[in-house]
Amino acid sequence: MKHRPYLTLSVILMLVMILMPVAGASAGPATDGEVSFADFELVGTLNFPTGYMFAGTQMGGLSSITYDASRGVFYAISDDQSVINPARYYTLSIDLADGQLDPGDITFLDVTTLLDESGQPYAPASFDPEGLVLARPGILFHSSEGIANRGINPFVNRYNLDGEFTKAAPVPPKFLPIGGSQGVRQNYGFESLNVTPDRRFLYTASEGALVQDGPAANIGVSSNARILQYDLNKLRPGSEYVYVVDPVADVPVPPDQFRVNGLVELLPLDNVGTMLALERSFSVGAGNTVRLYQIQTQGATDVSGNFSLPASFVPVNKQFILDVQDDLGIVPDNLEGMAFGPALPDGRLPLILVSDNNFDPAAVTQFIVLAVTLE
Numbered sequence: 523m524k525h526r527p528y529l530t531l532s533v534i535l536m537l538v539m540i541l542m543p544v545a546g547a548s549a550g551p552a553t554d555g556e557v558s559f560a561d562f563e564l565v566g567t568l569n570f571p572t573g574y575m576f577a578g579t580q581m582g583g584l585s586s587i588t589y590d591a592s593r594g595v596f597y598a599i600s601d602d603q604s605v606i607n608p609a610r611y612y613t614l615s616i617d618l619a620d621g622q623l624d625p626g627d628i629t630f631l632d633v634t635t636l637l638d639e640s641g642q643p644y645a646p647a648s649f650d651p652e653g654l655v656l657a658r659p660g661i662l663f664h665s666s667e668g669i670a671n672r673g674i675n676p677f678v679n680r681y682n683l684d685g686e687f688t689k690a691a692p693v694p695p696k697f698l699p700i701g702g703s704q705g706v707r708q709n710y711g712f713e714s715l716n717v718t719p720d721r722r723f724l725y726t727a728s729e730g731a732l733v734q735d736g737p738a739a740n741i742g743v744s745s746n747a748r749i750l751q752y753d754l755n756k757l758r759p760g761s762e763y764v765y766v767v768d769p770v771a772d773v774p775v776p777p778d779q780f781r782v783n784g785l786v787e788l789l790p791l792d793n794v795g796t797m798l799a800l801e802r803s804f805s806v807g808a809g810n811t812v813r814l815y816q817i818q819t820q821g822a823t824d825v826s827g828n829f830s831l832p833a834s835f836v837p838v839n840k841q842f843i844l845d846v847q848d849d850l851g852i853v854p855d856n857l858e859g860m861a862f863g864p865a866l867p868d869g870r871l872p873l874i875l876v877s878d879n880n881f882d883p884a885a886v887t888q889f890i891v892l893a894v895t896l897e
Contacts, residue, residue, distance in 0.1 A: 557792040557896050559816045564850050565891040566623030572883050576630045579607040585878045586654040587859040599654035608643040609636045609651055621867045623891045634685045653715025665726050667711025670699035676711040691757045696829050704734045714788045724752040729784030734830040739767050739783035747785045762826040763819050764837040775807025786858040795819035800860050812846040812854040855888040
């Protein structure tokens with residue numbers, strides 16, 4: 523009788539695979555401790571004009587971006603509601619190997635059509651694509667903010683890289699728009715979507731207050747958006763926290779014209795509740811104001827059990843980092859997407875911001891890259 527080791531090679535390899543952190547899904551911090559944003563420097567900016575064509579589609583409406591470390595590429599979703607071309611996301615390369623962003627460093631490589639539950643391209647104006655994240659290797663999640671004025675619900679869905687729908691995450695009923703009496707407002711749904719470095723939790727948020735939670739942002743009026751956490755393994759909604767959106771930054775010209783401010787992206791820095799939050803304010807005649815904040819959910823009230831917000835609660839802690847125009851000297855377009863990329867030559871992380879041009883000839887698809895230091 524031969525003496526056998528307690529652990530065979532195959533068992534050892536299996537344990538290693540189980541115990542290893544998930545790799546290849548995205549770049550960024552990966553620690554169980556608390557991580558904070560320490561410093562930033564502008565690397566560069568590149569613009570693509572509205573009307574730029576790629577693979578027979580009009581590239582634009584880039585509302586979210588995510589990095590795939592296993593393939594060394596980024597994916598960016600278009601918020602075209604299958605009206606100009608079928609709903610889609612783009613695969614692109616951003617070459618920062620020399621630590622700079624130069625003309626020609628951003629290249630579009632592929633376009634993938636998103637498919638609905640029946641395996642067909644989404645019908646025109648049937649949803650409003652906004653968020654995209656590579657949650658695990660080969661697994662994308664995509665959020666739609668819904669179309670509240672037509673009673674179309676927001677969603678968070680799971681897809682394969684080929685655009686095939688695989689599963690819908692349940693959305694708590696409080697977020698569903700019903701007759702203007704509850705749920706997300708028109709254009710204030712699930713704009714953001716991202717995951718924690720350990721791949722345990724998925725986060726999205728309403729762009730502004732749910733109808734039953736208070737007013738939308740306005741001149742001199744802040745708004746209580748809800749951050750919604752999902753358990754990524756069980757795909758089950760969990761905690762909810764209040765994020766206080768700033769008032770609209772500028773008075774429109776003339777003053778009665780359209781204005782808006784909202785929470786458009788979240789980017790977790792660690793596994794204990796620290797995230798970057800991107801706010802975008804727009805006023806007719808004044809343009810965009812885009813600000814980056816660091817937030818912390820620790821110590822905030824979990825309001826998941828409340829259909830409408832309680833009289834007293836503690837919102838997430840919120841600290842100002844930068845204003846794109848004031849601190850970078852860049853007039854911002856409609857910046858809505860945010861992701862880390864692979865480390866720069868000096869070890870800092872590139873933070874990529876991208877804009878949704880709304881397919882407006884007067885706008886551009888704007889990429890801004892910062893070199894950031896975390897501590």
